[in-house]
Amino acid sequence: xxxxxxxxxxxxxxxxxxxxxxxxxxxxxxxxxxxxxxxxxxxxxxxxxxxxxxxxxxxxxxxxxxxxxxxxxxxxxxxxxxxxxxxxxxxxxxxxxxxxxxxxxxxxxxxxxxxxxxxxxxxxxxxxxxxxxxxxxxxxxxxxxxxxxxxxxxxxxxxxxxxxxxxxxxxxxxxxxxxxxxxxxxxxxxxxxxxxxxxxxxxxxxxxxxxxxxxxxxxxxxxxxxxxxxxxxxxxxxxxxxxxxxxxxxxxxxxxxxxxxxxxxxxxxxxxxxxxxxxxxxxxxxxxxxxxxxxxxxxxxxxxxxxxxxxxxxxxxxxxxxxxxxxxxxxxxxxxxxxxxxxxxxxxxxxxxxxxxxxxxxxxxxxxxxxxxxxxxxxxxxxxxxxxxxxxxxxxxxxxxxxxxxxxxxxxxxxxxxxxxxxxxxxxxxxxxxxxxxxxxxxxxxxxxxxxxxxxxxxxxxxxxxxxxxxxxxxxxxxxxxxxxxxxxxxxxxxxxxxxxxxxxxxxxxxxxxxxxxxxxxxxxxxxxxxxxxxxxxxxxxxxxxxxxxxxxxxxxxxxxxxxxxxxxxxxxxxxxxxxxxxxxxxxxxxxxxxxxxxxxxxxxxxxxx
Amino acid sequence: xxxxxxxxxxxxxxxxxxxxxxxxxxxxxxxxxxxxxxxxxxxxxxxxxxxxxxxxxxxxxxxxxxxxxx
Ligand SMILES: [Zn+2]
Numbered sequence: 097x098x099x100x101x102x103x104x105x106x107x108x109x110x111x112x113x114x115x116x117x118x119x120x121x122x123x124x125x126x127x128x129x130x131x132x133x134x135x136x137x138x139x140x141x142x143x144x145x146x147x148x149x150x151x152x153x154x155x156x157x158x159x160x161x162x163x164x165x166x167x168x169x170x171x172x173x174x175x176x177x178x179x180x181x182x183x184x185x186x187x188x189x190x191x192x193x194x195x196x197x198x199x200x201x202x203x204x205x206x207x208x209x210x211x212x213x214x215x216x217x218x219x220x221x222x223x224x225x226x227x228x229x230x231x232x233x234x235x236x237x238x239x240x241x242x243x244x245x246x247x248x249x250x251x252x253x254x255x256x257x258x259x260x261x262x263x264x265x266x267x268x269x270x271x272x273x274x275x276x277x278x279x280x281x282x283x284x285x286x287x288x289x290x291x292x293x294x295x296x297x298x299x300x301x302x303x304x305x306x307x308x309x310x311x312x313x314x315x316x317x318x319x320x321x322x323x324x325x326x327x328x329x330x331x332x333x334x335x336x337x338x339x340x341x342x343x344x345x346x347x348x349x350x351x352x353x354x355x356x357x358x359x360x361x362x363x364x365x366x367x368x369x370x371x372x373x374x375x376x377x378x379x380x381x382x383x384x385x386x387x388x389x390x391x392x393x394x395x396x397x398x399x400x401x402x403x404x405x406x407x408x409x410x411x412x413x414x415x416x417x418x419x420x421x422x423x424x425x426x427x428x429x430x431x432x433x434x435x436x437x438x439x440x441x442x443x444x445x446x447x448x449x450x451x452x453x454x455x456x457x458x459x460x461x462x463x464x465x466x467x468x469x470x471x472x473x474x475x476x477x478x479x480x481x482x483x484x485x486x487x488x489x490x491x492x493x494x495x496x497x498x499x500x501x502x503x504x505x506x507x508x509x510x511x512x513x514x515x516x517x518x519x520x521x522x523x524x525x526x527x528x529x530x531x532x533x534x535x536x537x538x539x540x541x542x543x544x545x546x547x548x549x550x551x552x553x554x555x556x557x558x559x560x561x562x563x564x565x566x567x568x569x570x571x572x573x574x575x576x577x578x579x580x581x582x583x584x585x586x587x588x589x590x591x592x593x594x595x596x597x598x599x600x601x602x603x604x605x606x607x608x609x610x611x612x613x614x615x616x617x618x619x620x621x622x623x624x625x626x627x628x629x630x631x632x633x634x635x636x637x638x639x640x641x642x643x644x645x646x647x648x649x650x651x652x653x654x655x656x657x658x659x660x661x662x663x664x665x666x667x668x669x670x671x672x673x674x675x676x677x678x679x680x681x682x683x684x685x686x687x688x689x690x691x692x693x694x695x696x697x698x699x700x701x702x703x704x705x706x
Numbered sequence: 707x708x709x710x711x712x713x714x715x716x717x718x719x720x721x722x723x724x725x726x727x728x729x730x731x732x733x734x735x736x737x738x739x740x741x742x743x744x745x746x747x748x749x750x751x752x753x754x755x756x757x758x759x760x761x762x763x764x765x766x767x768x769x770x771x772x773x774x775x776x
Contacts (some may be wrong), residue, residue, distance in 0.1 A: 361775035446766025
């Protein structure tokens with residue numbers, strides 16, 4: 097039996113996001129309106145009551161505004177005494193009279209402030225907390241916390257051991273959903289807790305040397321399929337997010353329970369450990385209702401969600417912890433290099449689609465079984481990119497960790513007219529015909545062999561005019577290696593004497609959004625061990641080839657990353673393709689002739705390029 | 707004609723929701739009509755509710771309780 101851990105977090109937000117915009121419609125802005133403050137505190141009390149009625153302890157993340165409210169402070173103390181709730185401190189909910197008078201701004205996202213303001217705000221908020229409670233908090237959080245901010249907090253308040261640091265895949269999609277007015281560009285992080293590196297919050301630490309000193313938890317547990325191509329705020333362990341997505345009918349939302357249960361099932365891939373986080377801001381339960389959901393439905397969904405967790409706990413299938421308790425558990429039970437794995441299936445749209453997500457200190461990737469196991473997302477965590485963010489840096493908004501492959505933003509197999517999209521796949525050719533594995537829908541199974549996590553795909557059948565073959569793909573992730581071993585094996589041929597050609601390729605670029613970036617400066621290389629051929633990217637659509645290559649590689653200085661692909665043995669041809677303005681990508685490939693029962697093995701490796 | 711306000715509930719535009727946009731609608735009392743500031747959707751409450759149901763068509767497993775995972 098696995099261990100399913102739940103963190104429940106509440107924050108008394110005296111001026112809930114949205115509330116002033118919605119409940120205050122037609123009134124002049126006034127964030128110190130008495131009715132707004134009273135209602136906000138009432139919502140917090142109700143959330144606390146629902147959790148306690150179900151026998152859960154919570155983490156109370158005090159907001160700066162709430163530290164000026166005696167009732168909120170007293171309530172936190174009382175609930176800590178009575179229920180064992182942890183009194184914590186969030187960097188969300190900064191807006192209040194005191195904050196605006198001092199900082200003279202309406203900004204509220206901590207990562208967007210200047211470094212000087214970040215330090216000053218952290219000091220103000222932590223010291224105010226101390227003055228009210230007589231101790232410093234051991235956990236904190238925001239929608240995003242940049243590495244520089246975490247490092248400063250850790251330096252100044254070393255007792256902090258846990259933080260909510262990111263919202264999974266909340267980036268350009270969330271911005272667009274919110275009529276291009278919600279500036280959380282935070283794509284590219286892990287979906288489940290991790291230890292952030294000192295250099296970049298998204299990229300997990302590979303060693304004690306890189307350890308930021310905190311355990312990061314994601315803001316909500318989000319649907320690993322729906323959020324990859326949809327609004328992240330519709331598909332998470334946040335009952336009102338499910339309402340926002342309109343994923344309910346007549347007050348029923350089985351999807352919420354399916355989502356929780358699929359998260360529970362991830363213990364199969366993570367040595368018996370699974371995790372959930374529920375964190376609903378009070379704005380989501382305001383009396384005016386939220387969009388088309390009435391107040392009654394908002395409250396019912398919260399009660400139902402909590403009751404479901406309660407029923408799991410009653411069956412000994414769930415353990416609730418406060419944030420700091422969880423951080424201690426995580427430190428005791430996890431190592432730096434242990435990956436997070438998730439074989440995830442569609443639980444909403446009625447397809448059979450299956451994705452495999454993998455994250456470790458060296459890379460994050462996603463394989464799509466609906467496209468023959470093609471890699472549709474690849475992030476070079478090993479580069480540990482230092483990208484300061486906020487006012488005063490060259491980057492005020494974009495906290496996303498860059499991709500090499502992102503087939504939703506930068507096309508995958510399918511493109512309009514000419515040009516390529518980002519994808520890692522394999523083409524099989526025979527007598528002038530060619531088939532890409534992207535068109536072979538299949539399923540995968542997961543196994544673990546010591547340090548190896550292995551994803552084995554069900555055989556796919558490829559039909560040529562006068563030949564049918566069966567092919568099995570296997571992906572092996574060796575813990576700590578920073579590379580993916582890819583095997584393609586012919587497991588049957590209608591004509592056992594036939595020879596087919598495999599073309600194992602990756603088309604990639606770099607970026608954090610849907611838009612192309614400048615590719616000049618990228619170099620592509622291939623070598624047979626004696627000679628080297630090189631292309632310096634200049635959009636000239638050039639190609640270089642070699643027989644018997646030992647390696648093909650691309651260096652992308654813009655993201656300090658080198659991507660290398662090497663074959664297991666000789667007799668492998670290699671090529672590099674430059675791309676052009678209408679196809680701002682590059683392609684690295686290895687080709688080999690195979691007979692029945694033969695196998696082609698290649699390794700995809702990511703390195704930090706200085 | 708007087709300015710528009712909010713309706714009984716804060717309905718979003720169903721046409722925009724279908725293209726992954728959350729757009730609050732405003733309500734024109736005189737015409738009993740919700741309308742979108744971004745696209746051309748207009749309709750009364752019944753039209754909005756019908757539109758919301760169309761948004762749900764893509765969620766084919768929405769009401770199914772799933773117990774077996776990968
Ligand atoms: Zn619209």
